[in-house]
Amino acid sequence: MNARRLAVAASAMLAMTAVSACSSAPPSKSGGNSSAAATATSAADLGGMSKLVAAAKKEGSLNVIALPPDWANYGAIIKAFSDKYGIKVNSAQPDAASQDEINAAKQLKGRPTAPDVFDLGQAVALANTDLYAPYKVSEFDKIPSQFKDADGTWVNDYGGYMSIGYDAKKVPAVTSVSDLLKPAYKGKVALNGDPTQAGAGFSGVVMAAVANGGSADNIAPGVKFFSQLKKAGNFLPVDPTPATIEAGQTPVVIDWDYTNAAETAKLPSWKVVVPGDHPVGGYYYQAINKDAPHPAAARLWEEFLYSPQGQNLFLQGGARPVLADQMKSDGTLDTAAYKKLPPVKGTPVLLTQAQNTKAAAYLAKNWASEVK
Amino acid sequence: MPMRRARSLVPLVGVLPFFAYLLLFLLIPTVVVIVGAFQENGSFSLSNIHALTNAATVDALRSSVVLSASTAVIGGLLGALLAAVIASAPETSLVRRAVLALSGSLAQTGGVSLAFAWMATIGLGGTLTTMVQNALSIDITASGWLYEMPGLILVYCYFQIPLMVIVFLPALDGLRPQWREAAQTLGANRFQYFTQVAIPLLLPAFLGSLLLLFANAFAAYATAAALVSQGSSILPLMIRAALTSEVVLGQQHLAYAIALEMIVVVALIMGAYAWLLRRSSRWMR
Numbered sequence: 185m186n187a188r189r190l191a192v193a194a195s196a197m198l199a200m201t202a203v204s205a206c207s208s209a210p211p212s213k214s215g216g217n218s219s220a221a222a223t224a225t226s227a228a229d230l231g232g233m234s235k236l237v238a239a240a241k242k243e244g245s246l247n248v249i250a251l252p253p254d255w256a257n258y259g260a261i262i263k264a265f266s267d268k269y270g271i272k273v274n275s276a277q278p279d280a281a282s283q284d285e286i287n288a289a290k291q292l293k294g295r296p297t298a299p300d301v302f303d304l305g306q307a308v309a310l311a312n313t314d315l316y317a318p319y320k321v322s323e324f325d326k327i328p329s330q331f332k333d334a335d336g337t338w339v340n341d342y343g344g345y346m347s348i349g350y351d352a353k354k355v356p357a358v359t360s361v362s363d364l365l366k367p368a369y370k371g372k373v374a375l376n377g378d379p380t381q382a383g384a385g386f387s388g389v390v391m392a393a394v395a396n397g398g399s400a401d402n403i404a405p406g407v408k409f410f411s412q413l414k415k416a417g418n419f420l421p422v423d424p425t426p427a428t429i430e431a432g433q434t435p436v437v438i439d440w441d442y443t444n445a446a447e448t449a450k451l452p453s454w455k456v457v458v459p460g461d462h463p464v465g466g467y468y469y470q471a472i473n474k475d476a477p478h479p480a481a482a483r484l485w486e487e488f489l490y491s492p493q494g495q496n497l498f499l500q501g502g503a504r505p506v507l508a509d510q511m512k513s514d515g516t517l518d519t520a521a522y523k524k525l526p527p528v529k530g531t532p533v534l535l536t537q538a539q540n541t542k543a544a545a546y547l548a549k550n551w552a553s554e555v556k
Numbered sequence: 557m558p559m560r561r562a563r564s565l566v567p568l569v570g571v572l573p574f575f576a577y578l579l580l581f582l583l584i585p586t587v588v589v590i591v592g593a594f595q596e597n598g599s600f601s602l603s604n605i606h607a608l609t610n611a612a613t614v615d616a617l618r619s620s621v622v623l624s625a626s627t628a629v630i631g632g633l634l635g636a637l638l639a640a641v642i643a644s645a646p647e648t649s650l651v652r653r654a655v656l657a658l659s660g661s662l663a664q665t666g667g668v669s670l671a672f673a674w675m676a677t678i679g680l681g682g683t684l685t686t687m688v689q690n691a692l693s694i695d696i697t698a699s700g701w702l703y704e705m706p707g708l709i710l711v712y713c714y715f716q717i718p719l720m721v722i723v724f725l726p727a728l729d730g731l732r733p734q735w736r737e738a739a740q741t742l743g744a745n746r747f748q749y750f751t752q753v754a755i756p757l758l759l760p761a762f763l764g765s766l767l768l769l770f771a772n773a774f775a776a777y778a779t780a781a782a783l784v785s786q787g788s789s790i791l792p793l794m795i796r797a798a799l800t801s802e803v804v805l806g807q808q809h810l811a812y813a814i815a816l817e818m819i820v821v822v823a824l825i826m827g828a829y830a831w832l833l834r835r836s837s838r839w840m841r
Contacts, residue, residue, distance in 0.1 A: 282802040305802045371698055378786050381801040421703045422680060423785030433680035548804045552612040552787060 221480035225336065226320045227487065230480070233322070236487070237269060239480035245272040246481040249288055249299040250280040254426060256342055256442055256468075257501025264497060265488050271481055282308035282383065289315055289473050300482035302471045303341065305383035307544065309469030310537050313337050316471040319483055321490040326510045330534075331467060341489055342442075342503035343467030345458045345528055346391035349444030353453040354435040360459050361395035361409065369436055370417050374424040375410075376439040380547050383466065388438040389551075390535065390543065391464040400539045403546055411554040419555070429454065440466070441526050445502035461530035467506065492516040499525075586819065592812030604813035613794065613814065619705060620774060620790040621821075627712040628769035634713075635720020635769075636762060642721070643728035656725070659718035666715050671782035674711050678702060703783055708790070711783065712773050723768055727761035764832035771825045775818065791818055 219239065220230060227236045240246075246265075253259025262273045276297070277284060282305040292298035302309070302316070313333075320336035331340035350358050356368050364373050377385035393399065393406030413419040424434040429447050437444060444456040470489060476482040488494045495505035496518040504525065511517035535543065596603050607613065638655065645652040678684050680697050688696050701707055731754060739749045777792040788797040791814055797804075798811035 281800045283800050283805070287799075307805055308802050311805050371695075371700065375786070378788070378797070380788075380804055381797050383802050386803045417698075419786075420680075420700050421784070421786040422700050428680070431681050544803045544805075548612075552615065556787065 219479060221483060222317070222476070224479070224483060225318050226324075227322060227483070233487070236480060236484055240271060240478070240484035241269060243271075243478040243481045245274060246478050246485055247274045247276065247297060247300045247476075248485075249276045249302070250278065250282065250285050251275055251303060252278045254446060255501070256503040257497050260500070261489070261494060261497045264493065265485060268488070269484065271484070281381075286312050286315065289475070293475050296477045298475060298477050299473055300476040300478045301485050302469070302473065304338075304469045304471065306466065306469065306535070306537070307383070307540050309338055309471065310540075313471075315474060317474040317476070317479070317482075319472050319486060321486050323490045323507060323510075327490075327506055328509075331506050338469045338471040339486075339490070340467035340506045341470040342495075342498040342505050343465055344440045344442040344502070344504050345463040345465050345526075345532065346387045346438070347441035347444050347456050347458045347526055348436060348438055349429070349447060349454055349456045350436045351429075351432065351451065351453050352455050354432060357455070358436065358457055358459070361392055364418060364436065365409075365412060365416055367416075371420055372434075373413060373418045373436045373438070374420045374422050374428070374434040376424055376437065376443070378551075379410075380544075380551050384439050384443070386544070386547065387440070387464055387466050389547065390533070391438070391459070394462050394464055394533055395460050400533050400535050401542070403543045404550075407547070407550055407554050414555050426450065442502035442504070445524065445526060456526045458526050458528045462533050463528050463530060465532040465534045467534075496521065589812050589815045589819065592809055593816040595812075596809050601809075604809045605816075607810050608813055608817055612788075616789060616791050616794045616814075617817065620792075623705065623708055623712065623790060624770045624773040626709055627716045627773045628766045630709070631713050631716025631720050631769050632724075632762070632766045635717045636724050636765075638717065639721045639724045639728055643725060655721065659721040662718040663715055663722055666776060667778035668782040670711060670714060671779050674702065674707070674714075675783070703785070705789060707783060708780055711779055712776065716769050716773060719772060720765055720769060723765045724761065727758055727765075731757065760832045760835040764829050767825050767829040767832065771822050771829075774822060774825070 221236070221239050224230050224236075227233045230236050230239060248262065251258040251262065253262075258278075262275060265271065266273050274297070276288070276299065280288075285299060285302050285304060286308060289299050289302070304312075316337050318333075318335045318337045321339070324332070324336060324339070327339060333339070348358050348361070348364070355372055356363075356366075358364065363369070375385050375388045376382065379385040379389045389406040389410065390400065390403055391406070392409040393403040396405035396409050398405035410419060420434060422428060422434055424437040424439065426447060428434040429437060430451055441456055441458055444454070447454045448456065470486065472479075472482045472486060489498075490507065492507075492511055492514075495507050495511060496516075498505045499508070499518055499521045502525065505511070508517060508522070512519075512522075593604055594600055594602065608617075642649075642652045642655045676682050678696060679702055680700065682697070685695070685697050688694055702710070735753055735757075736749055739753050744752070775792070777796075780790055780793055781796060784793060788794040795811045795814050798807035798814065801807065
């Protein structure tokens with residue numbers, strides 16, 4: 185999901201080999217994939233939730249991939265799911281990138297270790313829809329239509345806004361993107377990932393573009409901003425992680441607000457702002473592998489993620505659950521956790537697939553030569 | 557006759573596992589890379605080979621060559637000096653054995669652990685950084701140079717120098733004392749012996765070692781991957797970006813093309829190395 189962690193980056197190339205090498209573990213439940221669950225597009229297709237739960241328990245395990253425990257609260261979500269249903273969750277390559285999830289699904293196809301479910305960034309998610317099994321969770325109709333595929337091929341699960349996190353003890357308060365060009369931030373501003381590679385870094389450039397007269401259709405001002413940031417000596421070429429933030433090595437971090445907000449719990453002086461009147465939003469995409477080795481458990485996982493319990497768990501990790509508005513009116517939202525989210529004002533900017541592709545092409549062509 | 561031929565094949569049985577290994581881990585991957593480099597969307601295409609001429613890829617090739625060449629020269633000179641010092645010590649000397657043993661293990665120290673060791677020492681908030689900051693109020697990591705090209709050069713030298721000691725010491729040991737005695741008998745002074753006998757004899761071995769160091773740095777991946785997160789300044793990192801980017805999609809075959817480019821460079825280097833090795837071995841038997 186996020187290409188953040190160093191060690192993982194190092195192993196990215198060999199990741200597939202590693203996964204296949206470890207795949208001798210559990211015996212194949214080849215009966216699983218041919219079961220009724222594999223084609224079920226809703227719990228009702230299996231005769232209701234209790235039947236789905238029973239089928240999932242019979243499968244006994246669930247393979248997830250690229251879910252870092254400290255990202256959107258996935259550590260707690262996996263544990264809660266496992267405790268609730270007694271299903272073992274095998275979490276592979278927690279720090280892998282979205283593309284790694286797709287690669288794993290293709291390379292491990294038909295094997296018991298293939299991922300059952302995906303949690304993907306926009307570009308990768310929309311480029312691989314032929315790999316997903318459509319499924320509508322029981323809350324499907326309550327999800328706003330811009331956050332789902334009409335057939336349930338994919339559904340947004342949680343999202344957030346691009347933010348600037350900073351250590352108030354080390355740097356002056358940040359109020360806008362252009363503040364970061366000031367001498368006070370020399371050698372202090374880190375971006376989560378290379379924008380030509382990682383979704384968060386990419387959205388950071390979009391945020392800088394919007395703040396400097398650009399738009400979702402024109403990210404050139406964002407690239408120019410980072411070029412200035414680099415020339416001013418303010419841009420720090422270090423990969424920010426919870427460790428670098430807590431150690432004070434990356435005093436300013438441009439990243440999703442949920443990742444930044446999660447740091448405040450560990451470092452009280454860590455403040456998070458979502459700058460400007462047009463916050464740049466991004467949602468993650470949830471989908472089921474059509475060749476899932478545990479089709480029932482995969483579907484039950486989706487039911488769990490979109491249940492009030494699952495959605496509130498995302499929220500407690502600082503992410504904005506896709507059902508937040510609905511749950512607010514239902515009275516099921518964890519309002520204490522919701523109030524902790526950084527305040528956002530104005531109309532959000534959400535990139536369409538076409539805008540995304542165009543921006544990615546622009547970055548691929550210009551980023552490396554402009555920002556060096 | 558058939559009997560004799562059969563017998564002559566017997567020794568080959570012993571190297572069969574080696575050939576099987578070469579086939580699995582060298583030949584097959586190379587063929588996969590070559591085939592993949594000339595494909596796009598399942599059919600033959602030169603588009604990825606053309607993409608190698610993009611400014612970013614050419615820049616990465618240049619940086620890779622600069623990184624490999626500079627660390628080969630720095631590592632080669634310092635390593636050769638160190639090797640010369642320990643070559644003058646007797647074989648039983650403790651210093652010599654200690655340096656050799658240390659070089660043997662340090663030459664293999666690379667990857668993520670090495671990168672982290674440097675980050676912990678002179679990275680942001682590293683031990684040495686903090687000490688210098690406290691004592692002299694100088695920030696030695698200003699703007700994070702360790703995480704860019706200068707940092708890569710420094711860190712690569714860490715394994716290049718010991719590697720040079722290991723590969724160059726045999727050549728130094730091959731300089732027979734008789735040659736120096738002969739030169740002295742003929743009236744050569746120390747300087748003349750070095751410039752007219754020792755250095756010409758050692759030059760092919762020295763250059764060959766530099767090429768080996770170049771190839772070693774050119775192909776190194778994990779250390780750079782752990783250090784560099786912004787930009788894909790060198791070819792191995794470009795391959796990573798092409799394979800795992802979640803922003804720019806569908807570049808798998810570009811990764812093959814870059815890998816092919818690297819294979820060609822290393823093949824040229826190793827060809828030159830083999831040629832130099834033949835030259836130097838004329839004297840070193």
